[in-house]
Amino acid sequence: MIGHLRGQLLLKKPNLVLVDVNGVGYEVHIPLTSFYDLPAEGEVVHLKIHTHVREDALILYGFATQREKDFFLKLISISGIGPKVAVGILSGAKVEELAEAIAGGDLHKLTSIPGVGRKTAERVVLEMKSQITPFLLAEPAEGAAVSSPSDGLQEDVLSALVNLGHPRAGAEKALSGVLAANACDRTFEDLLRHTLRRLAG
Secondary structure (H helix, E strand, C coil): CCCEEEEEEEEEECCEEEEEECCEEEEEECCHHHHHCCCCCCCEEEEEEEEEECCCCEEEEEECCHHHHHHHHHHHCCCCCCHHHHHHHHHHCCHHHHHHHHHCCCHHHHHCCCCCCHHHHHHHHHHHHHHCHHHCCCCCCCCCCCCCHHHHHHHHHHHHHHHCCCCHHHHHHHHHHHHHHCCCCCCHHHHHHHHHHHHHC
16 A cells, blocks of 8 residues: 655646646645645645545545544544545645544534534544543644655654554654653664653653
């Protein structure tokens, strides 16, 4: 399964992009929130990918940040919500705004999103309310679609922590704390070591 794409952004529309990866063009469906974070056409783009396989098609959904992708995966795990509806929900507001609406049971906010009826909104609140806390935190500034070398280093540290069994949301929070405290050298080893200490504490 494709989980990540890095390539030249050939075309971008509010709901679809075309990414050239080594001469192969991938069409990727995106939410409007990810569209706002895209670089200009012709530049390099990084997208987190969910590969959706159907009997008659293989469809790629892309996200500017891992958190958007994680939220999307939570949504499509709910009975009756498919990828198209989930992308529509993510297009309606930022992740933390959606999380606040879910945590507060704000059906009016959710049903104001095109394509989301009351029953769907109620189902989302019921299924996600108990697991919404990690999404309530504001998105870190480094979560943009175009990564700098430091972003790549942080992503490597987060990947290592997840592979060690730590939930990604908790790992992100701990790593942000380490970076904010400026408590170590910005090397992979030091960042990983200090973040593990923070998680253990």
